[in-house]
Amino acid sequence: MGIEGFKYGLIVVYALIVYVLSYIGMRKTSSAESFAIGNKDMSPVLIGITLAASIASTATFVINPGFVYVHGVSAYLHFGVAGALGILAALVVLTRGFLRVGEAQGSLTIPQWIYQRYNSRPLGFFFAVINLLSITFVVLILVGCSFLVTGLFGVDQKIALLLVVLFVFSYVLMGGTYAHTYTNTLQGIMMLLVALGLFIHGWHYFGEQPLEQLRSVGANYASFYNSDSDLYFSFFSVFVSGFVVTFALMLQPHILTKVLYLRSSRDASAFIATTVISGTLFTLMLVIGFYARLAGYDIGAQDTVVREYLLSEFMGSAGGEFVLAFIFVALLAAGMSTLDGILVSLSAMVVADILKPLGLAAHHGLRLSRYVLIGVGVIGLALAWNPPQLVGLFAQKGVYGLAAASVVPVLFGVLVRGPVSIWVVAPAAILGLATHLLGNMFLGVVNPAVSASYGIFVGLMWGVLALIFNGRRPAVQPVDISTPVE
Secondary structure, eight states, X not given: OOHHHHHHHHHHHHXXXXXXXXXXXHHTOOSHHHHHHTTSOSOHHHHHHHHHHHHXXXXXIIIHHHHHHHHTHHHHIIIIIIHHHHHHHHHHHHHHHHHHHHHHHTOSSHHHHHHHHHTOHHHHHHHHHHGGGGHHHHHHHHHHHHHHHHHHHOOOHHHHHHHHHHHHHHHHHHHXXXXXXXXXXXHHHHHHHHHHHHHHHTGGGGTTOXXXXXXXXXXXXXXXXXXXXXXXXXXXXXXXXXXXXXXXXXXXXXXXXXXXXXXXXXXXXXXXXXXXXXXXXXXXXGGHHHHHHHTTOOOSOGGGHHHHHHHHHHTTSHHHHHHHHHHHHHHHHHHHHHHHXXXXXXXXXXXXXXXXXTXXXXXOHHHHHHHHHHHHHHXXXXXXXXXXXXXXXXXXXXXHHHHHHHHHHXXXXXXXXXXXXXXXXXXXXXXXXXXXXXXXXXXXXXXXXXXXXXXXXXXXXXHHHHHHTTTTOOSSOOOOOOSOOO
C-alpha cells in the first residue's frame, strides 16, 4: 500500500471507530440530562482519561510547544510545571466538594450549579453568558486541527477547517456526553502513544548535557526567567500566574462538569489519579518546542512549530511518512478530545441556563441542545476563517477571563459550608473579569495569564473581606448541602 492510500485508510478507520462509539453513545442518550452528564454509569478511569485528554487538547499538543520554541525554559516551566501543579491542586481541592453540591442540587452545568448554590437566577444567567467566551478556545482547536490536516493531506487550510468542523460536530450531535467520553478514551490512548514516542524520538537533541544544549541557543532561552520575553520574564509571570490560572481553568464548563459524571465520591481517588498520570504524560509534548529549536529549524509562524517539526523529521523516508500519518491523526484526535467536550458543555449550558430561563426551551430540550450545537459550530467556523496571528494568545484572552470570573463563586461554593451572600460572590466575579480585560486590553499586560491572575487576586480579596463582614447572610435560604453524598 502506498503512503497516500495508507493516510486515507487510517483516517477512514479512525472516523469509523469514532462514529461507532458515537452510535453506542446515542443509544444511551435519551434526554437533555443524559446528553449533558450521562447516566452516572461510567468508570472513574474512563472519566479521568476523558478529562486529561480534554485538558491537554490542541493547546498542549499543537499550539503551546510553539511558545516553548520561542521563549524557552521559562515557557516550559509556565505550562509544564506550574500549570501541572495547578491542575493537581484544583482536582484535590474541588472534586469531592463540587460533586457533593452538584449531587445535592441535581446540577447539569456550572451556571446551573452556581444558580442553585446561591439561589440567584441573575448570577447563573451571568455565568451562562460569560461562559460563551469558551468559543475562543473552539477557534484555537479548529485552527490547530486545520493546520494538521493541511500537513497530512496538503489541502487548503480553509477546506481543512470545513472538514474538521463537519466531522467533529456530526459525531457529537449523535451521542453528547457518551460520544465525547467514549471517543476521548480512544483519542487519549492515541495521544499517550504519540507523546511518549515523540519525546523519546527527539531526546538525542539534548545530548549528554540538556541544559548546556539549551544555553547554546542563548543564556536567556535557558533561564527560568527570560528577560528577552514579553510573556515569561519573572517569578510571577512564570510560576504564580501559571499555577493560579491553570487552577482557575479547571473551573471551565467542559472540565469541571466531568466531576458530575462520577457515580459517587468513592470514585474520586481513582478519577484524580488517572487524570494526573495521563495529564503528566501529555505535557511531554511541550518538549517538541525544544527539539525544534535545537534541531535548527527556522519556523516563522509560532503556531505551526509542531507541524513543521514533524514534517522535517519524518518526510525523508517511506517508513517515516507512515509514522507521520499516524502521528498527525493522533494529534487531530487530541484536538477533537477537547473540542467535543466544549461543544457538549456549551450546548447544554445555552439550553439549560439561557433559553429555559427566558421561557424559550420549555420542551424538546435534547433537540434544542443539538440545534444550539450547530449554531456554535457556525460561529466557531466564522471566527476561525481568518484567525489572529497568534491564536494561542487569542484563546487565552477569552478563557482566562472566564476563569478569573469563576474562581470565587465556585471555590467559595465548595469550601464554605452553609449559606453565602450573593454580595460576596457576584462583585468578585465581575471584578475578576473586568480586571483581566482591563489589564490585557488597555494597560499593556501582554501575557493573559498575568492579567487573569491579577483579576483572580482582586476577586479573592473582595470575596474574603465581604465574607468576613456578614457575608453569610443570604436573602434566600439555599439548598441544604451539609450532608455528603455517598
